[in-house]
Structures are given as C-alpha cells and as structure tokens.
Amino acid sequence: MLACEKVSRWFGGVRALSDVSLDIQQGEIFGLVGPNGSGKTTLVNSITGFYPPQQGTIRFEGHTLNRVRPHRIASLGIARTFQNVALFKGMSVLDNILLGRHTFMHPSALASLFYWWWAEREEVAHRDKVEEIIDLLQLESVRDEPVEVIPLGMQKRVELARALAAEPRMLILDEPMAGMNQEEKEYMVRFVLDAKEALDLTVLLIEHHMDVISAICDRAVVLNNGEVIAQGPVLEAVRHPAVIAAYIGE
Amino acid sequence: MFYRLSGVYHTRYSATRQLWPIPADRWQIGAVAVLALAAPLYMSDLYLSSYLLPWLIFSAATLALTLLMGLAGQLHFGFGAVMAIGAYTSIHLARAGVPFELALLAAGLMAALIGCLFGAAALRVKGLYLVMATLAMQFLVDWVIVNVNAISGGAVATLQTPQVSYLFVPVASLTARYYLALLWAAIVTLLVLNIKRTSFGRALVAVRDKDFAAAVIGVNIFKYKLLAFFTSSFLGGVTGSILAFCFYQAVTPSQFNFDVTIQLVAMALVGGLGSVIGGFLGAGFVLLAPIVLLNLIARMTDAGWLNVSTTLMAHIPLMLYGAMIIGFLLFEPLGLAKIYDNARKYFLVWPFRHTQS
Ligand SMILES: Nc1ncnc2c1ncn2[C@@H]1O[C@H](COP(=O)(O)OP(=O)(O)OP(=O)(O)O)[C@@H](O)[C@H]1O
Ligand SMILES: [Mg+2]
Numbered sequence: 001m002l003a004c005e006k007v008s009r010w011f012g013g014v015r016a017l018s019d020v021s022l023d024i025q026q027g028e029i030f031g032l033v034g035p036n037g038s039g040k041t042t043l044v045n046s047i048t049g050f051y052p053p054q055q056g057t058i059r060f061e062g063h064t065l066n067r068v069r070p071h072r073i074a075s076l077g078i079a080r081t082f083q084n085v086a087l088f089k090g091m092s093v094l095d096n097i098l099l100g101r102h103t104f105m106h107p108s109a110l111a112s113l114f115y116w117w118w119a120e121r122e123e124v125a126h127r128d129k130v131e132e133i134i135d136l137l138q139l140e141s142v143r144d145e146p147v148e149v150i151p152l153g154m155q156k157r158v159e160l161a162r163a164l165a166a167e168p169r170m171l172i173l174d175e176p177m178a179g180m181n182q183e184e185k186e187y188m189v190r191f192v193l194d195a196k197e198a199l200d201l202t203v204l205l206i207e208h209h210m211d212v213i214s215a216i217c218d219r220a221v222v223l224n225n226g227e228v229i230a231q232g233p234v235l236e237a238v239r240h241p242a243v244i245a246a247y248i249g250e
Numbered sequence: 251m252f253y254r255l256s257g258v259y260h261t262r263y264s265a266t267r268q269l270w271p272i273p274a275d276r277w278q279i280g281a282v283a284v285l286a287l288a289a290p291l292y293m294s295d296l297y298l299s300s301y302l303l304p305w306l307i308f309s310a311a312t313l314a315l316t317l318l319m320g321l322a323g324q325l326h327f328g329f330g331a332v333m334a335i336g337a338y339t340s341i342h343l344a345r346a347g348v349p350f351e352l353a354l355l356a357a358g359l360m361a362a363l364i365g366c367l368f369g370a371a372a373l374r375v376k377g378l379y380l381v382m383a384t385l386a387m388q389f390l391v392d393w394v395i396v397n398v399n400a401i402s403g404g405a406v407a408t409l410q411t412p413q414v415s416y417l418f419v420p421v422a423s424l425t426a427r428y429y430l431a432l433l434w435a436a437i438v439t440l441l442v443l444n445i446k447r448t449s450f451g452r453a454l455v456a457v458r459d460k461d462f463a464a465a466v467i468g469v470n471i472f473k474y475k476l477l478a479f480f481t482s483s484f485l486g487g488v489t490g491s492i493l494a495f496c497f498y499q500a501v502t503p504s505q506f507n508f509d510v511t512i513q514l515v516a517m518a519l520v521g522g523l524g525s526v527i528g529g530f531l532g533a534g535f536v537l538l539a540p541i542v543l544l545n546l547i548a549r550m551t552d553a554g555w556l557n558v559s560t561t562l563m564a565h566i567p568l569m570l571y572g573a574m575i576i577g578f579l580l581f582e583p584l585g586l587a588k589i590y591d592n593a594r595k596y597f598l599v600w601p602f603r604h605t606q607s
Binding site (some may be wrong): 070 | 262263264267437440441444445447448449450451452453455456459460462463464465466467468469470471477481
C-alpha cells in the first residue's frame with residue numbers, strides 16, 4: 001500500500017535518512033521505532049510531503065508522492081498526527097474535528113453569505129459524521145471546550161479524531177502516547193484498535209513504548225541514525241541484536 | 251438576569267450553530283436593527299450624515315480588513331488603496347452610463363484582482379515583509395491615481411459622482427444614501443459572521459494559526475491565502491465605492507491615502523482583530539475619539555489653559571491613533587470587542603463570578 005524505496009534526506013550536512021526502504025501492507029499496523037533523533041519523524045514528514053526526499057521514491061497506492069504537496073497527499077487518503085500536538089488553539093474541539101472534514105466540504109465566501117440556503121446543509125451533514133467520530137473516541141464531554149484548556153491526553157485524542165474525520169485509508173501516528181500515564185496509554189491503544197476496525201485503516205505507528213509496539217503491531221522497522229537496522233515481524237525486529245545495541249548504546 | 255444559557259436547549263445541529271443562540275442577544279440585535287432602520291426618523295440630518303453614515307461605511311471597511319488581518323492573519327497596510335481602486339472603477343463606469351449595481355460589482359472585482367496581485371506576495375512572505383508589500387501597493391496605487399490623468403482627472407482634481415440609482419431608487423437624498431450604506435454594512439456583517447461559522451472561515455483560521463497542520467488535513471495554504479485577499483479586497487472595493495457615492499459624493503485621491511489606511515488598521519486593531527462587533531466599536535471609536543479630543547483641546551485653548559498651534563492640532567489625531575494602537579496592543583490585544591465580551595459574560599453568569607467559556 002505504502003512503499004518507500006531507498007529514501008534519503010539531508011538537512012545541511014546531516015543525513016537524517018539514508019536509503020530507507022519499507023513496504024506497508026493494506027490493513028496492517030506497522031511499527032516504526034528507533035532512539036531519539038533516528039529519523040522517524042523525518043520519514044513521516046517525507047511521506048506527507050513536508051520534506052520531500054532528495055533521493056528515492058515513495059509510492060502510495062500507485063501514486064508517487066515525491067513531488068506532491070502536503071494538502072494533495074491528504075486528499076489521497078493519508079492522515080497523520082503530530083509528535084507535538086498541532087491543534088488549532090482558540091477553536092473548540094468540535095471545530096478542530098470539523099476541520100478534518102475539509103477535503104469533503106466546499107468552502108466559499110458565497111456559500112457562507114447565503115448560509116441559510118447553501119452552507120447550512122453541508123455544515124449539518126458533516127456535523128453528523130463528526131459526531132460519529134466523537135462517539136467512537138468518547139469525546140462528548142469536551143465537545144464544546146476550547147482545545148487549549150483540556151488535558152494533553154485528551155488533546156492527543158482530539159488530534160486523532162481530526163485525522164479520522166478525513167476518512168483516511170492510511171493513518172500515521174507520531175508518538176500518540178508520549179507523555180501519557182499507563183491508563184491513558186491503554187485508552188489510546190483501545191481507540192487506535194477500535195478506529196482501525198471501524199474504519200478499515202492501515203496504520204503506521206511511531207512509539208517509544210516497546211510494550212505497545214510489540215502488543216499491537218504486525219511488523220516493524222527499526223531506525224538508527226537514519227538507517228534501517230532491523231525489520232520484519234514485530235517481535236523479531238525489536239529483539240534484533242542490532243536494536244538492543246542501538247538502544248543500550250553499545 | 252436576561253442573559254441566560256441555562257434553559258436554552260437545542261435539539262438540532264443547525265440550532266446550536268445559529269448566530270445568536272442566546273435569546274437576549276437576539277433581542278439586542280433586533281433593537282439595534284430597529285434603531286438603525288428608523289434613524290432617519292429621529293436623527294437630525296447633521297448627525298445622520300456626519301456621524302452615523304461614515305460610521306456604517308467605515309465599519310464595513312473595517313470588517314473587510316478584519317476578515318483578512320484577523321481571520322486569515324495576513325497583515326495589510328494598503329487597504330486605502332484597495333478602496334480607492336473600487337471608488338475610481340465605479341465612478342468611471344457610472345459616468346460611462348453603466349448601471350450602478352454593475353459598477354459596484356466591477357469595483358469589487360477590480361479591487362479584488364489588483365489586491366490579489368499584491369497579495370500573491372503573501373504566498374512567499376510573512377509579517378513585516380508582507381507589510382512592506384502591501385505598503386508598496388498603497389504608494390503605487392496612490393502614485394498611479396495621482397499621475398494618470400485619465401483616472402483622477404488631475405492631481406488635485408475632484409470627480410463628482412454622477413446621478414445613479416440603486417434598485418430603481420435614486421441615490422441622491424440623504425435618506426437613500428443612508429439606507430444604501432446600511433444595506434451594505436448589513437450584508438458585510440452577515441457575510442463575516444457566516445464565514446466565521448462555516449468551513450471557509452475555519453480554513454482561514456487554520457492557515458493563520460498552524461499552516462502545516464492545515465496542510466495535513468488537506469487545506470491548500472496558497473489557495474486560502476489568495477481567497478482571503480480576494481474576498482477582503484472585493485468587499486473593500488465595494489465599500490470604497492459606497493464611501494464615494496454615499497458619503498463624499500465625490501472622489502479625490504486624498505480620500506484614500508496612507509492616512510486612511512492607518513485609520514483602518516487602527517479601527518481593526520482597537521476593535522479587536524477578527525471580531526465583528528469589534529469592527530463596529532473600533533470604527534466608531536477611531537472616528538469619534540479625535541473629534542471629542544479636538545473639541546476638548548479647542549475649548550481648553552479658548553479658555554486660555556493651553557496654547558496649541560493649528561499645525562499641532564492637525565497632527566493630534568494621528569498621534570492619537572498611534573497611541574491607541576500601541577495601548578491596545580499592550581493592554582488589551584483583543585480590543586474593545588474583548589471588553590464588550592467581558593461585560594456580556596459578567597451578566598451571563600451574574601450573580602456568580604465565573605464562566606467556563
Ligand atoms: N527541519 C530540520 N532541520 C534540520 N535538521 C533536522 C530537521 N528535522 C530533523 N532534523 C534532524 O534529523 C534527525 C532526525 O530527527 P527526527 O525528528 O526525524 O528524529 P525522531 O526519530 O523523530 O526523534 P524523536 O524520537 O526524538 O522524535 C535529527 O538529527 C534532527 O536534528
Ligand atoms: Mg520524532
């Protein structure tokens with residue numbers, strides 16, 4: 001479904017990714033792990049069009065993503081969350097999730113001017129969709145709160161909801177459980193699994209919590225200094241000697 | 251008391267998204283609408299023509315600007331020029347016999363096109379650089395208008411607006427001009443209010459706040475920045491032409507020079523960026539404050555307490571805008587709208603002290 005072939009990316013003299021190849025199958029949960037600064041986020045940024053790779057190709061369902069701008073990649077069916085929550089402050093939880101519906105809506109000043117005859121029906125129809133996702137992720141209690149006042153764990157959930165609202169086929173989660181306690185983590189895992197089942201998703205999951213990775217991923221890739229040091233079925237990959245060496249620091 | 255959220259239950263999504271969910275707000279709006287509609291009946295011509303009329307038109311201009319600066323977050327220091335383009339386009343078309351309705355539309359389109367041209371700079375630059383790009387627009391447009399006689403009729407010339415009619419009503423009497431301005435202000439108000447609660451407004455705010463996060467959910471950043479320039483400049487162009495036809499009844503370059511641009515920015519900032527009620531409050535404040543202050547100083551000089559030269563007098567309003575902009579940026583960046591909102595929320599929960607939103 002998503003394939004990277006020998007993807008490389010430099011920042012100045014720093015080689016953040018070198019010859020990274022991976023192949024994600026439809027319907028699997030694919031883990032991406034590695035120590036800090038190993039290039040996980042950079043790989044995601046390459047896939048989603050923010051830092052196009054300088055070498056190699058990225059393919060998604062037959063489209064080459066290399067020269068495609070981020071908003072086009074979104075409409076191809078890839079949604080993501082950010083390592084540092086990137087919600088729109090000052091907007092309510094509901095409006096943030098409604099923004100996830102952007103690619104399906106037809107925003108225009110004229111439609112807004114004739115709201116009662118034109119835009120209202122669309123707003124209400126998409127509100128229905130958003131309520132389904134609010135239901136799925138149990139966000140009812142904070143629906144009308146401004147996003148900046150709710151706890152971080154909840155914000156991460158709202159970001160997941162916004163990504164799901166776009167009805168993606170591929171969901172990329174960049175450390176969705178960072179900074180969470182055990183209970184919040186378990187909730188999050190549950191929500192990811194539920195969403196995957198309900199919406200028929202393929203998931204690329206970046207996480208530092210190895211217990212989570214081993215528990216829910218089918219396969220995984222381990223990066224270190226921008227290079228793939230192990231890949232395969234998840235338990236094999238994370239127990240590879242090179243991985244243990246990389247984490248312990250030799 | 252009368253502001254109460256409790257006891258207001260919505261059973262449809264459309265009802266929760268209405269403009270004024272609280273009954274007391276609806277009553278207020280209704281009262282203001284009645285007062286505005288009946289103004290020619292109870293207000294003297296002097297007040298109507300020299301206070302209420304310009305206030306309405308400048309409020310519309312401020313709303314157009316706040317759509318761009320507040321919602322979309324694109325600084326614009328050439329809005330006087332945008333209005334000038336609209337005014338000159340419509341006056342030449344009207345003189346050539348084009349119906350006024352069409353001339354207004356053309357004014358908007360012309361302002362939008364040229365506005366987008368300079369707004370295209372916004373695709374690449376942000377902040378101060380955008381201020382420079384739009385300032386360049388102001389001076390370039392000013393220069394072209396003054397120096398191309400076909401447009402201005404000469405550097406110090408004043409073009410009288412021709413006799414036109416709007417929807418078969420001649421735009422000549424004060425009452426007709428007032429109602430046209432009121433209609434336009436109402437349209438712009440509803441437009442901006444509706445933009446703020448629909449997908450268009452959300453996309454603009456998303457691009458303003460976190461452009462990368464906007465892109466990742468499929469918002470085309472370039473497109474929405476340009477659309478913001480287009481919409482705002484269109485409204486600005488039409489407002490410029492309304493200002494010419496309804497208020498000045500003439501067009502001359504100085505009506506839209508840099509001073510006016512600064513005045514508009516001050517209105518948007520003082521009122522509260524992105525706020526509709528703030529647009530009205532800011533425009534009213536900036537229009538009235540210098541008058542009140544000048545009267546005060548004139549009285550004081552007459553009484554012999556102060557000695558102010560006439561040249562200094564002329565500069566006082568500008569100094570005042572500067573001080574107001576700085577003051578509001580420092581102490582209440584959300585402007586008069588925030589002060590209004592605080593008062594409203596106080597009554598909303600009275601006799602309790604806190605609100606949650
Ligand atoms: N925009 C950038 N400019 C310069 N260097 C960058 C940029 N983004 C990432 N890098 C560099 O690329 C390398 C990989 O960073 P990246 O953020 O991808 O790591 P990561 O695996 O996501 O780490 P973490 O677990 O801390 O999130 C780092 O050395 C980082 O300094
Ligand atoms: Mg990272």
